[in-house]
Structures are given as structure tokens and as C-alpha cells.
Amino acid sequence: MDHIPRLSEVLYVGLCRKIGTPTEVAIRRDVLDMDEMIRKPVHNHRGCAIMESGSYREGFRLTSSDRDSMFWHCNYKLITDISQSQFYYNTKHIILLMEDSDTPPGFVKLRLLTPVLISCLVLFNGGTYLSSRLWREKYFQDKITKGSYSKNIRIHGPCSSGFFGLLEFDEAHCLATFSWPKLLGNWVERCQRHTWPPIPVLEKILKIECHCVPIGSKVDATSNELEWRLSFSQAEQQLVCSMNHTQFLCYGLLKIFLKEVINCWEDKLLCSYHMKTTLFWMIQSGQVRWCPNNLLDCFWMCFKYLLHCVYRGDFPNFFIPKNNMFINKVVEDAHESLLQQLYQYYRKGVSCLLLSPTLRSILEPALSSPSYVLSPVEGEFMSVAELYKCGINELRNLTFTPQQKWASYLYLKSINTLSRLSISPYQLLTLQYCTAQTLVHLSFIMANDTSCCMHRNIYNLDIIIYGMLKMAAKLGPLSYLLYLALYYYRTGRFDKTLHITFITKQRLLQTFIMYGETLDRQRYNKAVGNLPLSRGMKIAWVDHVYLFKNIPFIEELCLEQFVSQQNGEPFLIVPPFVMVEMLSVLSHYRLGNRSQCLQSLTDLQTLLLYDDGTHVTLYLRDISWQILGICQHVVGDLHGALESFEESPKHVQFNRIQEATAYRIECVKQQLQRYVYM
Secondary structure (H helix, E strand, C coil), rough: CCCCHHHHHHHHHHHHHHHCCHHHHHHHHHHHHHHHHHHHHHHHHCCCEEEHHHHHCCCCCCCCCCCEEEEECCCCCCCCHHHHHHCCCCCCCEEEEECCCCCEEEEEEECCCCCCCCEEEEEEEEEEEECCCHHHHHHHHHHHHHHHCHCCEEECCCCEECCCCEEEEEEEEEEEECHHHHHCCCCHHHHHHHHHCHHHHHHCCCCCCCEEEEECCCCCCCCCCEEEEEEHHHHHHHHHHHCHHHHHHHHHHHHHHHHHHHHHCCCCCHHHHHHHHHHHHHHHHHCCCCHHHHHHHHHHHHHHHHHHHHHHCCEECCCCCCCCCCCCCCCCCHHHHHHHHHHHHHHHHHHHHHHHHHHHHHHHHHHHCCCCCCCCHHHCCHHHHHHHHHHHHHHHHHCCCCCCCHHHHHHHHHHHHHCEEEEEEEEHHHHHHHHHHHHHHHHHHHHCCCHCCHHHHHHHHHHHHHHHHHHHHHHHCCCHHHHHHHHHHHHHCHHHHHHHHHHHHHHHHHCCCECHHHHCCHHHHHHHHHCCCCCCCCHHEECEEEECCCCCCCCHHHHHHHHHHHCCCCEEEEEEHHHHHHHHHHHHHHHHCHHHHHHHHHHHHHHHHHHCCCCCCCHEEEEHHHHHHHHHHHHHHHHHHHHHHHHHHHCCCCCHHHHHHHHHHHHHHHHHHHHHHH
């Protein structure tokens, strides 16, 4: 397959659809930027800082894009020269001197200068040093004892790795310094000489932090306990964001080729970081013309550089070239095997891309038909509905779940400050969504606060909570009305609960709503396309109902919340259509409306029996059948409840409520036995 502009353009369009158009990528980054800005005051109050890194933060949404986060404590101050210690207070800060005189390139030792006693210290050559191994193990143990996902966590390099729901995460507890440019030698000079990154980006990079992550080098694995690896994740994030879209898609192309072709072999010697570094070097070299009709050549130039590095056995780090990222990893037989593998692809030429199922599906139509042409513009054009869905998918991954009132207040104060800035439409939408989420959780925190339950306070508290939930319903997705219904139900106002559920149900059944993958684009564009984003979210987007840990929302589901939390899930997720019917059944039952109660119960059962995933997402069938069983149990249909509880475990255990189901089954069986012996 020779390089021709037509194939490059087809590949460009196909990758836009697979990886994202420029607008989609910008939306993803805007949402995460705003998310970090909102959370920053709360993190600062706790004396720590958190940064999301990795491919997800860069704007990729591939199946292999996990969530990488870096945590560091603000009272640890890293310096590169002992004279810098005068800028910090020994009583407030823990000062560590970064020493790189006897470490491999890209690694440092951290010598303690502050006379304090902290864990993870080791005596070495008359000095006291911070051990990377002990530090890593300490935070791993903390994660197991305090984390909400302790059942599947493990150590992976410098990180603690596990799953948050279905999403894989890597968390690195590291240390930060603003002195990193002094450690890089001629990196700044090289960037200025090659004019990449652009001067504004370079100046921004020089003002942000460098990090030390708790992992030693592989030069001598037996004596690297004191070594910490330098990480430039924030700088790399700025470099990726400064790329044009062809460069970004070439990065994604390399990642896909790595996953589906190179790493199909047993030894996975290369990783995504090698692909990113390859792209950095090639962009800075200035030898590649980065445009859509040259994408195949862009890939091929990057591949040849990668092959050259493997041939030499030397893969230089972009920031510290003396740091060979192949050392003690790509050696001997492994090196020879990888070299032969890549050389086979080199002999095939650019046609080696056809070895990837994803890339083959994009290129084959153009190869089989010489007249097959797609304009790159077509790949960048998206309807209002598709763009809005992209933004909603990003918002759905944000969870503002403060466990204390003070954190909620800080979030709201931060949101108020940020709302006055000049921000993008999707950043404004993020503020709106986060405001609604914070108000909901603050409301139920206050409702569960027994210290506020004095007789003289109950009335005023009720007015405040009602106001916040009403505001959340006005700002948030359509389904946020259900939180107000939940509050009315728990306070015994069943008539008002039924009024809210009736209104919500009517709105949920509109043909233009966006719920999960359900979206009629034509009707959505007609009904919502000309409205502002904030208005569109209120009338067209339906979100799940999230019952977060440690916050009781409704007594009937407290058991499921507890069990789900014990099994490592951060929240119990209920489909809004199921929650509507549940509240209707329970409210009619409490009011003694027997016929309406049974009708709502029949509606719920019919929904679960005949829905094709449009209204009850398939992965939420476990909690949906559980809720049907709870409703049947409450109204006295024990046989029906038993059947529903037994149906729940047959579905994907997304909410991980198996123990709750087993307990309820046992309770129903015991009741049935008592009736038999009566």
C-alpha cells in the first residue's frame, strides 16, 4: 500500500470518528479542566493536590484509556539547591533535597533536611533519605484500609491500580517541585532552537511542577530503594494539548497499532509512553509535514524512528535524553525478538497498518474502490445532538460527592468564582452540572444531620433543603427532579412525591430525550438544537439516579447501598424510569391507594419484562429486579418478591449487591414458611 493523499485523508476521517474530531477533543479537555479548577480549593484545604494525567486526560476515549491520577502533599517541599531551603519554614514544611550526583539519569535521591520524624526514612551515608519502596507500600496499605475499592487493588510500578466501577485507574502518590528546570540541562535550549513547543507553551511549562514518583531505576534493581523517578506529566499534557489534530491522530494511530499489532505478542516490551515520546521527538525534529493528506507518511516516519531506537537499544527520554528507557528491559533475547518483529512490519511498508482490525476497517473500503473519497471536513462535522452527547458523556464521569458540609460549601464557592470568568460553553455546562450535583448531596447530608433536628430548626432546615433540591432540579438533568421526590418520600409527604413522579414520568417519555445510548438525533435537533446548552440539559438529558455511599437517600435501599459500598462500589446506580415507578408504588401504598399501588407495581414489572434496554439499561437490571422485589415485598406479594429477587443475580452484577439479594431471599423464605405453619 503506497502512500497517497487519498488514503491518508480516508484514514484521517476514520480516526476522527474513532478517536474524536477536534471539537470533541476540545470538549473533553474543557470539561476536565473545569473539573480540576472546581476541586482545587477542596484539595488545598486538605493540604494536598491532585492531577489527572495519562491518555484520558489528554483527550483519548479508547477502550484502553484508563484513568491516571497523581497525588502529592503540599507540605513536602523539594529543592534542588540547599540555599532554596530559606524560602520554607521548618515548622510547617518537610524539606527534601533532590540529589542526582550518584543516580542514573532521570532519577534522584531525596535527603531529609527538616528535623522531623516521618515514616519511610532510611539512613544512608550519614544522611536520612526517603525510601521510594517504603513510601509506595505505605500508600498502598492506606488504600486497602481506607479506599472504597480495596478488594481489587494492586501495586503496578509506582502506582496503586484497581477499578472504580468498570473503569481502571492508576494512582501515584508522589512529591512535587517547582525547581525541575535546573535538572534538565539543555532541554529548554533545545526547545528554543527547534521552536517546539511554541514559546507561550514553553513558558507555561516552566511555571508548573515536576514530580518525583516512588520507583527506582532498573540499572541495579537490588539497590534502588532510595531512587525516585522524575516525572514530567504536567509538561507532557501541555505538549499534547499544543499538537494540531493531525499530530494528535498520529499519536492515537500509534497507540492503536501498538495495542492491536505490536503487543499481540507475549512480551509487551513497548508501552504507550514510548509512542508519545516518539511523537514528541518527531514533531520537534521538524522533518514531518503534519497535515491530513500526509497522515500515512507521518506514521511511517514515527515507525522508522521507533525501529531505529530498538535497533540501537537506546530510547532517549524526551526531557532527559541520557535516560535510556530501554535499559535493562529491552535487552538480549527480548531485544532481538522485538527487533525482528518490527523489521517484519518495516518490510511490509505502510501496509502493516492492515494488520490492525480497527485500521483495516477504515482503509479497506478505500483500497477496494479507487473512487472512494471522504473529505476531512466531513469527519470534523457533527450535529448539535452528537456534540451535546459528547459533552454529556464527559459530565457523566464527574462525581462531586462531598462527605462533609464544609467541602460542599467550598465547591459552591469555587463554582461561584469560576462562573464569573470567561469560559467556554462546555465549561459553563460543567459548572452547572457540578452545582446541581453538589446541591443534591449537601441537601441529603443536611437531612441526615441529627444535630440539626431540634424542633425549632426542622422547619427552617426543610425550607433550605427544599430550595437547594429545587435549584438542583432547575440546573441539572431532567431526572434530578427525582431527588426532590426522594426527599418528599423520606419526610412523609407522599402526595407531593406522587406529583413529582407524575411530572417526571411525563417528561421522561418525550421522544427527544437523551438517556444512555438512546437518542433520536433528528427529533433532538428539532426540539433542542437551537436552545442554549444549559437549557438543553434541563429538558432533554436523563441521568441515572446515583445513591452515594454514606448518605442514606431512601430507607428501602439502605441495605443495597451498604452492600454495594462494602464490595467496593462508590455508589448505587438506579435507572430513573425504575426509580419513578418505585416511588409511585411505595407512595400509593403508604397512602392506602390499593388500586393505584398495584397499577404502578404492574407498570414496573411490565417495564422490566418487555424493555429492550431503552428505558432500563441492561447493566442495571440487577438493581432493577431487586427494586421490583422490594416493592412486591412491601405490598405483601411474597411469591412475586421471591421470583424477582431470584431473577436479580441472573443479570450482570454491576452494582454488586449479591449479599443483599441473598439476605432478602432468605427473609422472604422465612416469612413464607411461617405462613405455611400458621
